[in-house]
Amino acid sequence: MRVNDIVSGTILLLLGAAVAAHALGFPAAHGQTIGPGVFPGSIGLGLVLAGALLMRSGWRQTPRAPAVEWDEGLRQPRFAANGALVIGTVIFYALAVERVGFFPSAFVMLAVLFLAFGVSRRWIAPLAAAVTFGLHFAFYSLLSVPLPWGWLERFAW
Amino acid sequence: MTHVLEAFQLVLDPGVLGTVLLAALFGLFVGAVPGLTATMATALLVPVTFLMAPVPAIACMVTASAMAIFAGDIPGALLRMPGTPASAAYCEEANAMTRKGQAERVLGASLVCSVVGGLFGIIVLVTTAPLLAEFALQFSSFEYFWLVLLGLTCAVFIAPGRPLKGMVSLLIGLLIATVGFENPAAYPRFTFGTEALMSGLQLTPVMIGMFAVSEVIRHALAPAGPAHLPARGMGRIFRGQGTLLRQQAVPVLRGSALGTAIGALPGAGADIAAWIAYGISKRFSRTPEKFGTGHIEGVVEAGAANNSALAAAWIPALVFGIPGDSITAIVIGVLYMKGMNPGPTLFIENPQNIYAVFIVFLLANLLLLPLGWMAIKLAKNVLRVPRRVLMPIILLFCVVGAFAINNSVFDVGVMLAFGLLAFGLEANRFPIAPTILGLVLGGMLEQNLVTSLIKADGNPAAFFARPLAAGLGVATILIWLSPLIRRALRRRTAAATVLH
Numbered sequence: 143m144r145v146n147d148i149v150s151g152t153i154l155l156l157l158g159a160a161v162a163a164h165a166l167g168f169p170a171a172h173g174q175t176i177g178p179g180v181f182p183g184s185i186g187l188g189l190v191l192a193g194a195l196l197m198r199s200g201w202r203q204t205p206r207a208p209a210v211e212w213d214e215g216l217r218q219p220r221f222a223a224n225g226a227l228v229i230g231t232v233i234f235y236a237l238a239v240e241r242v243g244f245f246p247s248a249f250v251m252l253a254v255l256f257l258a259f260g261v262s263r264r265w266i267a268p269l270a271a272a273v274t275f276g277l278h279f280a281f282y283s284l285l286s287v288p289l290p291w292g293w294l295e296r297f298a299w
Numbered sequence: 300m301t302h303v304l305e306a307f308q309l310v311l312d313p314g315v316l317g318t319v320l321l322a323a324l325f326g327l328f329v330g331a332v333p334g335l336t337a338t339m340a341t342a343l344l345v346p347v348t349f350l351m352a353p354v355p356a357i358a359c360m361v362t363a364s365a366m367a368i369f370a371g372d373i374p375g376a377l378l379r380m381p382g383t384p385a386s387a388a389y390c391e392e393a394n395a396m397t398r399k400g401q402a403e404r405v406l407g408a409s410l411v412c413s414v415v416g417g418l419f420g421i422i423v424l425v426t427t428a429p430l431l432a433e434f435a436l437q438f439s440s441f442e443y444f445w446l447v448l449l450g451l452t453c454a455v456f457i458a459p460g461r462p463l464k465g466m467v468s469l470l471i472g473l474l475i476a477t478v479g480f481e482n483p484a485a486y487p488r489f490t491f492g493t494e495a496l497m498s499g500l501q502l503t504p505v506m507i508g509m510f511a512v513s514e515v516i517r518h519a520l521a522p523a524g525p526a527h528l529p530a531r532g533m534g535r536i537f538r539g540q541g542t543l544l545r546q547q548a549v550p551v552l553r554g555s556a557l558g559t560a561i562g563a564l565p566g567a568g569a570d571i572a573a574w575i576a577y578g579i580s581k582r583f584s585r586t587p588e589k590f591g592t593g594h595i596e597g598v599v600e601a602g603a604a605n606n607s608a609l610a611a612a613w614i615p616a617l618v619f620g621i622p623g624d625s626i627t628a629i630v631i632g633v634l635y636m637k638g639m640n641p642g643p644t645l646f647i648e649n650p651q652n653i654y655a656v657f658i659v660f661l662l663a664n665l666l667l668l669p670l671g672w673m674a675i676k677l678a679k680n681v682l683r684v685p686r687r688v689l690m691p692i693i694l695l696f697c698v699v700g701a702f703a704i705n706n707s708v709f710d711v712g713v714m715l716a717f718g719l720l721a722f723g724l725e726a727n728r729f730p731i732a733p734t735i736l737g738l739v740l741g742g743m744l745e746q747n748l749v750t751s752l753i754k755a756d757g758n759p760a761a762f763f764a765r766p767l768a769a770g771l772g773v774a775t776i777l778i779w780l781s782p783l784i785r786r787a788l789r790r791r792t793a794a795a796t797v798l799h
Contacts (some may be wrong), residue, residue: 144715178483178488181744181749182489213520215519229715239708248695248699250700251694251695285347285703
């Protein structure tokens, strides 16, 4: 998704103003002339200035770019769905892994993405299983990362 | 001398050598697949190095990044798709040579020149870094403040694209760096009452998100078609390379020197070095008309430049803790995690570790010859691995890696959020490197600014009172004013033309 300079400038200007206003509220540090708000406050003002300059260049641009332009991928339902699935599977993994465990969550995540990206169906299950076991071995056995077992706690090694 | 021997012992440990070999293969693979960059290889290695001792951890990153920068040339030459952004400058040229049936000649030359450039950069790193470190011991907060600001300024003004957009990226990075209570006043800022944000945002999930997850999202939205590889197999790669190196000695050395200089500048890395070296090669060539038709001169010069820049980027990173490029920005995070805090004192307190890093650099570049040869021979098999299979695996790797740092699901969320942010920024042509540099250097900038302001006691002239601080300060201010100066000069020239 592409936005023109007026839109991105406005967003940055508002963000900068919010940051600066919030930073102003930070209390002064004891015995110091420079409070914790000075640095973020300056960044906020910098963003306001940069946002204003971007807006100005957007106004001056001829012909003016449309406010929002969708990428080719986002206009095609299949690719847009794939993009949403990338985000969705990460959220699914984050929510499921503690309860369900690494093996089922990782397997489902991989299988769904392989299917969406067009990997041949007969390869999906063996590939997803092999990668899941491989990553588990690398992180859990070699690097001692405590990947959760979840439902498979009984089989934990 | 004992430190050097200790360093050799650290590196020549079978475990470390095995790690270096595995990291080399990983780097070659990631570099050779278009869309997967050397920076991504380094970011993905962070969680893997988490439980390693400092030397193998750094060895992993040095080796993988050196291999990836060379391997990026392989799809550049064979498919006209640069494997990493550092190969983009000359990928048209290299591919034109492949179309003329000279694939092995151009890839062999790329390999040999990468090694020469890499070795050149290492020699400069080894000779200058300790001297600079001794010099840097005299630096006060004023010098450090200006040095960090100069580094960030270079990142904004040297990066391709509009400086205004670079500045926005930098400010976003600096803003993110302010989250948490690790600031001079120890006041929790922008934490929104969440405990997870108290210690600030972890660098690793942010890096993995920005350099790897964003790429997976991009692939999902616009998948690349299958690779069309040349049908012919690879001939003898090293045949005639000695003669070529002698003929092209000037461009290779000029590229290496230029790459080293650009790499050592904070904020500019291998990709910018390659673009500038290619341009200079054309400018000074006796046969500039041959550029673009499959001419080796630009390829060898830029190929040497990107590898020498990689080593030189470590100079400011190790001596001042100021990254030379995105890769060293990630490495600095790892150095802190390993208790090897970068800065001049590192050279005094832990010289054996620094020497070990130098030895690993040398080893990685020497290993590049046989392993690079193997990668070129196996290129077709590597390039045939479909990205629809790779991308989901990379995503799972990212998720597990982000989780591994603190065993926290919150970091997975941070990774995803930054993946989306980087995707949005890049889609709107905001460069990513200044954000990362701002994020890594934000704390240091604020710390030195606050210390300097307290020391100055309200007198701004104190920032320019010491000669070196004054020099750095003036240089920084001049770079910021350069667009205004250029515009004023242009107006004056235009007015003069009208008058005539």
